[in-house]
Amino acid sequence: MESCKQPDLDNALHFEKTRGQYDSDFGDTDSELIPGLPHDIGILCLARVPRRDHQLLKCVSKKWRDFISSELYFYRQRLGIADGWIYAVCRDSSECVHCYVLDPARRKWKKLPGLPYACSKRFGMTCEVLGRKLYLLGGCGWTEDATNEVYCYDPLLNKWENVANMETARFHFVSGASDGCLYAIGGMGSNSEALTSWETYDSEANKWTSHEDLNILPDLGESLAFDSRIYIRHISTNVFPATYAAVYDTSNDVWSPVDNEMTMNWCGPAIVVGDDVYMLDQTAGIKLMMLDKENQSWVSVGRISTYLIKTPCRITAIGNTLFVIGRGLQTLMLDLDKVGRVKGTLMTTSIPGLDSVDDIIVSCKTIAI
Incomplete structure (x- = not known):
């Protein structure tokens, strides 16, 4: 099978190859994203604007819109400042599918048009x-x-x-x-x-x-x-x-x-976070499990209160923060670097879901830009 190409890497290499051309154009104001600043400095300034403001940046000029819509993603990835947002696919009580997006900083789900x-x-x-x-x-x-x-x-x-x-x-x-x-x-x-x-x-x-x-x-x-x-x-x-x-x-x-034991006891949605693999076991209550790679077995991290969230649930992550998303998009956040427990139940913070608690989550994914 032919290997798939990585478009992000190809584009990043393209920008590196053309960087010299940008550098030679610093004296040309037509190449400046921000008047009075060299092109690469303008890139660094715009790249550091929070993701929630990117739509506003696109309204400033055609040059900014073109940069936001194409090059911005690659620079934010390479600078390590990409913001992760969560995209969820849900099915409502009328069996219709909807998509929602969550900016964790604003702590509110928004319907994706x-x-x-x-x-x-x-x-x-x-x-x-x-x-x-x-x-x-x-x-x-x-x-x-x-x-x-x-x-x-x-x-x-x-x-x-x-x-x-x-x-x-x-x-x-x-x-x-x-x-x-x-x-x-x-x-x-x-x-x-x-x-x-x-x-x-x-x-x-x-x-x-x-x-x-x-x-x-x-x-x-x-x-x-x-x-x-x-x-x-x-x-x-x-x-x-x-x-x-x-x-x-x-x-x-x-x-x-x-x-093996990993596959035989794999009974729910699973996700990779850094070097670790986590799985949500919903067979009896809700338990967060972590894969012991050496023994290829699942070990318990702790329970999640069913008073806080309703099954079925899916999981995703932004950095080392795990998001457990249940019925009606009720969302629990768990910092995996600072896992706290009270009598075996994991300590979490919550984000309100939708007004309708009947929406069932089908899938959730994270995109970092």
Whole structure:
């Protein structure tokens, strides 16, 4: 399989190569982002403006708008000052899908406008982040068969667009992002058949490439990408073993069945934070678990009070702060560097959810800009 290119790195290298050209233009006011300041100083000034003010910056001039919409992301990444916002996909009591965004500094969820109408009526979609963009993939509807459509949201442009379709229509599948690639794995096809195919997306070429492997499992429940591997597991109760899993080694391009304590006891949404892996066990109450990589087993971090949040919950993270998001987008924050407990229950701070407590969270992802 051809390796996917990393567009962020390619663009960053491009800016480094052209830096000399910018430097030679300092005396030309047409190249100055801020009149009277060299171009690179203007870049550093604009790059340090908080993310919540970026839309206002775009209103100043066309030059600023072009910079915010293209180069800003790469400079903020390299400077290590990117702000993480959380994007959540929810389903309301009328079975309609909505997207919301959370700026943790403002501690308030806001509805994301412009969600394509087709996505608002679909089930079995997946949500994934690659670079600075959010992707909604596949799905089906009450009167619509499986689709291969893929929609992409760019926060800097505040715009949704339809990108290249997957080669196979699928729903109730899993996705993942690893080493600059986006993956769509398994699921059900247009005739409700179980798929043993998986696809990789090259965002620079805007192209999907399809593959087949019999180790792709039916009835997929979760996926987890870490250490250049993507783990998947099924959720069937009538298949033995009930927690059968497989792993894809991205470096060797090989799928293999896996049967160890980590996969056998993996029973909820999981996320990588730094060098650690956390999982939310909601089988009896809500417990936060951490992976002991040496023994490939889950160990308990502590319980989360069900008086503070209602299941089902999903998890994401910004830096070392873990966000547990439940029904109605009620949100709990846990600082993993300063974990406190009261009689085994984790001490958290909260962010209010929506007025409606019936909205069920389908997925949540973090984009840092």
